[in-house]
Amino acid sequence: MLHGFSRTTLSALIIICLLLISWINLGWKDEEQQPLPALQQPPLAAAGWxxxxxxxxxxxxxxxxxxxxxxxxxxxxxxxxxxxxxxxxxxxxxxxxxxxxxxxxxxxxxxxxxxxxxxxxxxxxxxxxxxxxxxxLEPLSGSLPACIQEHLAGALWLTQALLPASALQPAHAWATLYSLPDSLDMLISPDTQTRTADPTRSAWAEWRLEQARLLRQSWQDDRDQIDIQADLAYYRLPEDLYRQLYHQLGQSQKTAPAELLHCLSATRPQREPSQH
Structure with missing residues (x-):
């Protein structure tokens, strides 16, 4: 069937077919699974405390x-x-x-x-x-779990699922962040896990953009700065944790809440079987 085509023409046809197949495959990719680009956000300057x-x-x-x-x-x-x-x-x-x-x-x-x-x-x-x-004033004993420090964006999402009012004041969510492992039973229950740990791509994109804006706004406000520093000191949080959260938000993906829950579940102490 292709006998009448020259070698050059056949090569060109093969290349065109390969490009067409690649284009079709790209077109059929599920947009929901595509990673979000990093936010272009200005850095937070040192607070100067x-x-x-x-x-x-x-x-x-x-x-x-x-x-x-x-x-x-x-x-x-x-x-x-x-x-x-x-x-x-x-x-x-x-x-x-x-x-x-x-x-x-x-x-x-x-x-x-x-x-x-x-x-x-x-x-x-x-x-x-x-x-x-x-x-x-004696600060609280203990330290922030490593899972939360590594997944701050997911932690903020989950704290707001537990305490929706904190969505309006991200500078005041540290207390809930600190106690998040204690709420693990509720978070991983079938009734709440889908709602809390599986946001859509578009929902996550809108949320992280808004949270980054609110965090930046609070950081630049003198009164909010006091609340932020007060919580950082009282809960023994790393001094740069707020800025880490801001940075992680800009890089985060919709899988962040699920990744945090997986980390918390994996590091959770095993309960002793009940004795009967």
């Missing part, structure tokens, strides 16, 4: 921030963060009036971010510590 410990042993984090309108002083307790807005000048009387008396004698961590120089910030901290007779 400095740690200082008072004579009473209370930890204090200092940061140059704010503007002519002032800045913030916050107290991190075991249950909440109390944030005070202070003016750039004449802050002493304002601070005195705002001191939360219900914290007197309790443990706390201080965070100060504003336009004041280092000496002024330390003076503020010393005044608050002595006025409230604050005690050192």
């Amino acid at each position: 400095q740690f200082w410990q008072s004579l009473e042993g209370v930890g204090v984090y200092l940061r140059s921030a704010g503007d002519v309108n002032g800045g913030y002083l916050a107290l991190r307790t075991t249950s909440a963060v109390y944030t005070l807005k202070l003016p750039a000048t004449d802050w002493a009387e304002n601070l005195k009036q705002q001191l939360p008396g219900n914290l007197k004698g309790g443990p706390a961590l201080l965070l100060i971010a504003g336009p004041w120089d280092e000496l002024s910030q330390k003076t503020m901290a010393a005044y608050v510590i002595r006025s409230l007779n604050l005690q050192p």
Whole structure:
């Protein structure tokens, strides 16, 4: 049938057929299984926190921030963060009036971010510590499981499945991130696993883009920075964990939640069989 074609023509036909087959195969590839391209996102600059410990042993984090309108002083307790807005000048009387008396004698961590120089910030901290007779706040013991540190994007997705409100405030999701292994039974149950661990490609693409935007926005906000640093310190999280999460989001794929669950399940201690 092809006897009348020259060798050159036959070679050209073969090449065309191979290209056609390749094009057909590419066209039939399931788009759902195609990897997402990495997000083009600006890096997060260093926050610039400095740690200082008072004579009473209370930890204090200092940061140059704010503007002519002032800045913030916050107290991190075991249950909440109390944030005070202070003016750039004449802050002493304002601070005195705002001191939360219900914290007197309790443990706390201080965070100060504003336009004041280092000496002024330390003076503020010393005044608050002595006025409230604050005690050192002991961070939580333990460390973040390696599985979560390696799969931060999947961890954030799963924490929001457990606590949807955290989707609005990604800077405050650390407590749930920290306790995620304790929720493993619920996460891997048939009723919730499909909903939590198997997002579609488009859903993941939209989610990671929005989360990266929110994380960047919180990082650049002076008040949110206080909440982020307070949680990092209290939960003994690596100082660069927030930026790691931001970076991992940009590289992540829709399989991230399932990969985290697999890792947590594989490293979970085996339960002893019940004795009857």
